[in-house]
Amino acid sequence: MHVEPIPGKAVLMSAEGDRMSKVLPPGTPAPDFTLPVTPDQKLSLRELRGHPVMLAFYPADWSPVCGDQMALYNEILPEFQKFGAEVVGVSVDGVWCHRAFADARHLHFPLLADFEPKGDVARAYGAYRSAEGVSERALFVIDKNGIITWSYCSPIAVNPGADGILEALESLPK
């Protein structure tokens, strides 16, 4: 990624660079997982084979801003669906927390609870912040065969938006 040198932002940029090297890179088979999606249902990544998947790790439900990461993806969902993509959010919050959050934000895609053992899936993707005990804002586009084709880790305070995801979905072979 090309970054213009801006005085005062150098530390942020190098921190971002460090994190980018940690999350699983393109070309890696996406580690499979099975996580609770509702209080009585589970979802496995392999069930989504045949579709591109946008896997979005985020630190926590209930961040106190309008248009937080999940609410934003919810608004953009039709654009993801044009590519036949499945959108899945993952955080360490529990199923009941996810349910309340999804209801409040009218989310139309599943949130998975990486709750027990805590953060195991985030760790497998190189997207766990041990010091804080939450996931990074890390995004993965996985092709229909289960291979990661794009990954990105945003500085924790910056919601990454959806431009990179849509470009990655666009560049998947039809």
Place this chain on the structure above:
Amino acid sequence: MAKLRTPVTSRDHIQGPEDAPLTLVEYGDYECPSCGSAYPIVKRVQEKFGKRLRFVFRNFPLSEIHPHAESAAETAEFAAAEGRFWEMHDLLFENQEQLSEALYSELADELGLSPTALRQALEVSKYKDRVRTDFSSGVRSGVNGTPTFFINGTRHDGPFDYETLVLALREKNGKATP
């Protein structure tokens, strides 16, 4: 770093001279409280920079969490078609907590626009595509919540209080003037 993918053109809602060295683009939602707090800040920033600044507002309604955001955006576009965009934009933000069909009619009346024509435009979603075009351009440019600002085409990732915005603009102004 996210870049504005859709350049500012005459189809945009623009305040300030075309050749201003600074362009501030806001993607905003009339029902978003954060955009409501940004509204007077942007006004102050505009006063401060005067003719050196061009300000552009684009629609980014978060309809799933703000039930009136879309209708408010379409109301502003209705006013735009009559050449009254900025008056309506200001009134919507100033009455952000009362957004409703009744308020839109009242505001249209206040601006000398036909409340009946407005009601019909909203009923048939006449300006929905116009709003959607803004929204899609924002998505493609990396809009990551509301408000999202772009300064001379680059997303402003810091806070949007007056001091921070002024500093960020000054930095770009230094680069823009030879």
